[in-house]
Structures are given as structure tokens and as C-alpha cells.
Amino acid sequence: MSRLRERLRNALGWGSDSRSVPDGGVVVEDGEGTDAGTAAADEAVGPGEEGHGVADEAGVNRAATLAGAGFEQVFNATSIPTFILDCDGNVAEWNESIATLTGVDRDEAVGHGHVSELFYPDGRRADTLADKVLDAPTNADEVYGVEPCDSARDRYRDASTMVDRHGEERHIEFTATALYDDGELVGVTEVVIDRTETVNERDATSELVAEVRETAEAIGEGDLDARAGHRDSFEHLDGDLIRVVDVVNRMADNLDELSSGVHEKARDLDETVEEASAAAADIAENVDEQNELLEESVSEMQSFSAGMEEVAATADQVDSAAVAASEAADEGLDASEDAREATEDVVEIGDELVESVGALSERMDDIEEVIEVISDVAEQTNLLALNANIEAARAGEGGDGFAVVAEEVKKLADETRGYTEEITESLDKLQTQSAETTTAVERSHERIEDAGTEIETVLDSLEEIADAVDEAAAGVAEVARTTDDQAATVEELTSSLEAVRERSDRTEDATERIVDATDDQEAAVDELIARVERLDAR
Known part of the structure; x- marks a missing residue:
């Protein structure tokens, strides 16, 4: 192992006074006693000539030099988990940082054949x-599909997950760099970076963004009750970032409150618009009626103007007719005076006729009395004749002549009685007719008296009519004088009405535009209310 370390020392380019540590190919400083410009890891690690052989036993004295430089102490000083494999794949170095990450001590790891x-x-x-x-x-990269990050140094990058000694999943990213000594491959150093916090923060940020986006989309679709929730993963985020959830929720609360206010205001606005629409419709209807009335007024005024012109043209004729009426009234008054005088004469004659008829009635009564006397005489004569016949019959033949006389007297009495009866009948009829005549004369007399009274009344009325006709003639003359002025005024009024009608037409057009605008506004408010109601319904 000491010989391997020596060769690694040479591969890493560390001198006896080197103060740098290997960190996946990090450069090292030049030590005292070395040639100025001695390269660090970039020169020491780079491949030499083509082909890399397995390290041999040469240079065993380098391990002692490396050990003297405190290689193990320096290697452990780095805070980045790092290990080194020798050319046989065995663990040659295992620093404390990677021991902490994996839970495997250095003593257990070094020399292990399956890292x-x-x-x-x-x-x-x-x-x-x-x-x-x-x-x-x-x-x-070609053989295993890993990502090359520095082809000049045979350095590669990859990422994976692992479970640490606490049983927690860790996200790791690692970089492996080939180590060469004089062009010979002597091992590989691998730097392991624990990106768990970064990944957790990234995932939490993604979840936060998704939560906020979903909430915003729900609100945008009308669900005003949607609120963003706090997830467990958010504990990996900074507090200022998490406050976005509260900001979004406050925004949703404000939007909900605003929506309620808008709904209420929209209702009020809808009522106002409906009132305005109704008022506009009334105005339009009134304007239509006004236009119709103006049309009728203009037509009537035009007709009236023509009539006034005719009145003005015939005013003189009316004045002349009034003068003629006044003269006729005077003539009628004179004729009424003559009629009154004639009526008075008729009344007097009627009085005399009534008196004459009364006298005739009295004389008829006298004649009736005479006839009654004659009738009585005839009765007596008839009785005497009857008695004479009786006496002649008693006398026998000596009484024949007397009987003849008595018979003649009887005949004469019978004839007298017959004539008397006829006269009585005629007299009765004459009395009846006389009574009817008297009644008719009395009625005629009454009517003549009534006619006289009425004629007096007519005379009074004619006098009043004559006075009124005189006043009317004067008034008609005044009317004739003022009619021309009125005709001119009517023409001016007609012109004014036509101007008003033109303005009314423009007013009608403006009113129609107002009604159309009010209808559009009402439709917009209805649409707004419908949308707000859909929001509330969700």
C-alpha cells in the first residue's frame, strides 16, 4: 500500500512541501525546492503517451516521501467526500467526509475490492x-454512457441516489478522474457531492410552484375557495419563499371578498341600469309620441293657417253680413210692432165673437123654450081633437061634421108635433154645435191672448237681438281687423313647430342611441353578474 501511495503521490504531483489536497483533480501549489513552474494536478493527472499500463513495483521510495508529507492528514482535511481506487479497483484512500456519508470507517474501506x-x-x-x-x-462516455466533463483530463460526471447510514435517501453527484504516473494509469479519484439538500430544495420549490400554480389556475377558473396548502417538503425551503403560500392565500381571500363586493355592486348596477333602461324606453316612447303629436300639430297648424287665411279673406263678407243682419233685425222689429197691433185687433175681435156666440146661445135657449110651448100646444090640441071625436061619436049623425073638423084638427096637431120634434132635434144639434163653437172660440181666444203674450216676448227678444246684432257687427269688424294679424302669427308658429319637429327628430335619433347604449350596458352587466354567479357557484 505504501508503494501505491508513492505512485499516487507522483501521479498527483505532490512535492515534499505540498500544501494542497486532491479534490477530484484540483490543482496543488508548488513546494519549496521544486522547480518553478512545476504543474499541479492538471499536468500530473493528464495522460502521457498513448496506452496506459498497470503500475509496476518501481518507485517504492515515493510512498515514504508521501507519508512524510502527511498525505492521509491532508486527504482527510477536505470537506468533500472523496475516495481513490488503485489500478486494481481496490480502495486506496477513503477520507473522513465520505466515511460520514456512508457510515463506513476508513480502516474498513481501504483495501475493499468492491466499493x-x-x-x-x-x-x-x-x-x-x-x-x-x-x-x-x-x-x-462511449462505453458506459456517462457524461464527460473534461475529456483532456479523462474526467466524467454522473448522478444517482443512495441510502445513508441513517436509512435516509441521499441524492449524490460524483466526478471521477483518471490518475496517471508518467503516462501510466495508477488509479481513479472520485469526488462525491451530496446534493440532497439542493435536490430537496429544488423539488420543494417545484412543489411550491405547482401548488401556487394550481391554486392560481383554480382561482382563475372561478374556484374562489381554492387555497394553497403547506406541504411537508416545504421545510427544505427558506421562510421567505414559503411566505408565498400565505401571500397567495391572502390574495385569494381578497379576491373572494372583492368578488362578493363586485357581485353586490353588479346587482346594484344592474338595478340602476334596468331603471335607466326603463327610463330610456319611456323617453323613447315619449319622444315617439311627441313626434307624432308634433306631426299632428304641424299638420293642424298648416290646416289652421289655411283656415285663417280663408277667415281673413271672408272677414269683410262676414262684416257685411253682420250689417245686413242688423238691418234685418231692425226690419223684423218693425214687422213685430205691426204684428203686435194686428194681434191686439184679433184679440178684440175674438172678445166680440165670444160675446156674440154667448148671445146666440142665450137666444137658442129662448127658441127652445118657445118650441116647448108649441109642443105643449100640439099636445093639448091633439087631446082636444080626441075629445071632439068622442063627443061626435056620442052625438051620432049630427056630430059627423064636427067629427070631420076634429079629425082635421088632430091631423094638424100631429103634423105640428112632428115639425116640433124635427125643430127640437135640429135645435139640439144647433145647441151642440153652438157649445162646441163657444168652446173653440174660447180656446182660440185663449190662444190669441197667449200669442199676444208671446208676441210681446218676441218683440222684447227682437229688441235684444237687434242690440246683440249691432254689438256682433262691431265685434266682427274687430275680428276682421285682427284676423290678418293672427294669420301672420299662425304662419310664424307653424314655422316654429316645423323647426321643433326637426329638433325632435334629432332628439329621437339621440334617444335611440341612448336606448341602444343602455341595452348594451344592461347586457354587459348581466354578463358580469352571470360570471360572478358562476364564480360564487364554484
Whole structure:
């Protein structure tokens, strides 16, 4: 072993006063007594001539020199786990750092023929990177697929996992470098870097990023209840980095609160927009009605204007007609005076007729009394004739002449009675007609009196009409004077209404745009509410 160390010492280029330690090919300082410009590991480790033979027994005195330089002490001083395999694959050096990593002491490791058994507690035998480089120092990348990191120095890199002496999985990265002595391969040094903390931190960072990303995506998709959780792996991260979780959660809380506020405000805005939309619709409807009314007003004013022109044109005719009416009223008043006088005469004649009819009725009564007397006389005469016939019958033949006279008297009495009855019937009819005539005359007299009263009333009305016609004639003349002014005013008003109609048309267009904008705003608010409700529903 001392001879191997001597050869390794030569391979590493350490002088008797060297103060450097091997660290996977790290350069060493020049010692006193050595030639200035003596190369360190880069020159000592590099391959020599083509082909590398196995080290022989030459140079055994170098081990003593290496031992004198405190090789073991210097090798253990490095904090990076490092071991060296000799050309036969046996462990030649095993520093304290790698002993701590694997839990295998140096005494147990040095001379071990299968270094993989020292790394894996289950005792598996597998080629380490050092074994691979030892087997193919110049083309291990081609033979074993490892990564070359410095082809000029036959240095390679690889990574793997292992279980340490505490049973915990460790992530390790190792670098193996071939060692040469005068161009001959004498061994391989392998530096093992424990990257467990780095890997754990990296994985924890990835998990943290994934947690934050998933939470953010969930929130982005509308799940406002999504929150980032703290995982056990986060213990490998710095506290400032872990606070990102709390920041994201506070952001989610604020967003949830903001969403609730937005939902409430959106509801209020929706109500306001609905009111505005209804108001805009009412305005539009009112504007439509206003336009229709203006159209009707303009049409009516145009018709009215034409009518006013006709009125103005016929005002003089109306004035003339009013004067004629006044004259006719005066003539009617005069005619009414004549009618009143004639009515008074008729009333007087009616009074006389009533008196005459009354006198006639009285005389008819007298005639009736005379007829009654004549009827009584006829009755008496008939009785006398009857008595005479009775007496003549008693007298016999001497009474025949008397009987003849009595018979004639009886005939005369019968005829008188017949005529009297006829006269009585005629008189009754005449009395009936006289009574009817009297009644008719009385009614006519009453009507004539009523007509007289009405004529008086008509005369009073005609006088009032005459006065009113005079006033109307004066008013019509005034109307004729002012109609022309009104016609001009109506024309101006019609022009103003047409201007208002044009402005109303522009107002209607603006109102339609307002209604369209309000509808769009209402649709946008409805969409906002729908989205907020979908967020709340999730």
C-alpha cells in the first residue's frame, strides 16, 4: 500500500512541501525546492503517451516521501467526500467526509475490492463511476454512457441516489478522474457531492410552484375557495419563499371578498341600469309620441293657417253680413210692432165673437123654450081633437061634421108635433154645435191672448237681438281687423313647430342611441353578474 501511495503521490504531483489536497483533480501549489513552474494536478493527472499500463513495483521510495508529507492528514482535511481506487479497483484512500456519508470507517474501506458495497446497505455489487473510468479511462462516455466533463483530463460526471447510514435517501453527484504516473494509469479519484439538500430544495420549490400554480389556475377558473396548502417538503425551503403560500392565500381571500363586493355592486348596477333602461324606453316612447303629436300639430297648424287665411279673406263678407243682419233685425222689429197691433185687433175681435156666440146661445135657449110651448100646444090640441071625436061619436049623425073638423084638427096637431120634434132635434144639434163653437172660440181666444203674450216676448227678444246684432257687427269688424294679424302669427308658429319637429327628430335619433347604449350596458352587466354567479357557484 505504501508503494501505491508513492505512485499516487507522483501521479498527483505532490512535492515534499505540498500544501494542497486532491479534490477530484484540483490543482496543488508548488513546494519549496521544486522547480518553478512545476504543474499541479492538471499536468500530473493528464495522460502521457498513448496506452496506459498497470503500475509496476518501481518507485517504492515515493510512498515514504508521501507519508512524510502527511498525505492521509491532508486527504482527510477536505470537506468533500472523496475516495481513490488503485489500478486494481481496490480502495486506496477513503477520507473522513465520505466515511460520514456512508457510515463506513476508513480502516474498513481501504483495501475493499468492491466499493459499491460500501455505498449500498444491501451489499449490492455494481460498478461505481470510478470503476467505469478505471475500466475505460479515455472513452467511458462511449462505453458506459456517462457524461464527460473534461475529456483532456479523462474526467466524467454522473448522478444517482443512495441510502445513508441513517436509512435516509441521499441524492449524490460524483466526478471521477483518471490518475496517471508518467503516462501510466495508477488509479481513479472520485469526488462525491451530496446534493440532497439542493435536490430537496429544488423539488420543494417545484412543489411550491405547482401548488401556487394550481391554486392560481383554480382561482382563475372561478374556484374562489381554492387555497394553497403547506406541504411537508416545504421545510427544505427558506421562510421567505414559503411566505408565498400565505401571500397567495391572502390574495385569494381578497379576491373572494372583492368578488362578493363586485357581485353586490353588479346587482346594484344592474338595478340602476334596468331603471335607466326603463327610463330610456319611456323617453323613447315619449319622444315617439311627441313626434307624432308634433306631426299632428304641424299638420293642424298648416290646416289652421289655411283656415285663417280663408277667415281673413271672408272677414269683410262676414262684416257685411253682420250689417245686413242688423238691418234685418231692425226690419223684423218693425214687422213685430205691426204684428203686435194686428194681434191686439184679433184679440178684440175674438172678445166680440165670444160675446156674440154667448148671445146666440142665450137666444137658442129662448127658441127652445118657445118650441116647448108649441109642443105643449100640439099636445093639448091633439087631446082636444080626441075629445071632439068622442063627443061626435056620442052625438051620432049630427056630430059627423064636427067629427070631420076634429079629425082635421088632430091631423094638424100631429103634423105640428112632428115639425116640433124635427125643430127640437135640429135645435139640439144647433145647441151642440153652438157649445162646441163657444168652446173653440174660447180656446182660440185663449190662444190669441197667449200669442199676444208671446208676441210681446218676441218683440222684447227682437229688441235684444237687434242690440246683440249691432254689438256682433262691431265685434266682427274687430275680428276682421285682427284676423290678418293672427294669420301672420299662425304662419310664424307653424314655422316654429316645423323647426321643433326637426329638433325632435334629432332628439329621437339621440334617444335611440341612448336606448341602444343602455341595452348594451344592461347586457354587459348581466354578463358580469352571470360570471360572478358562476364564480360564487364554484
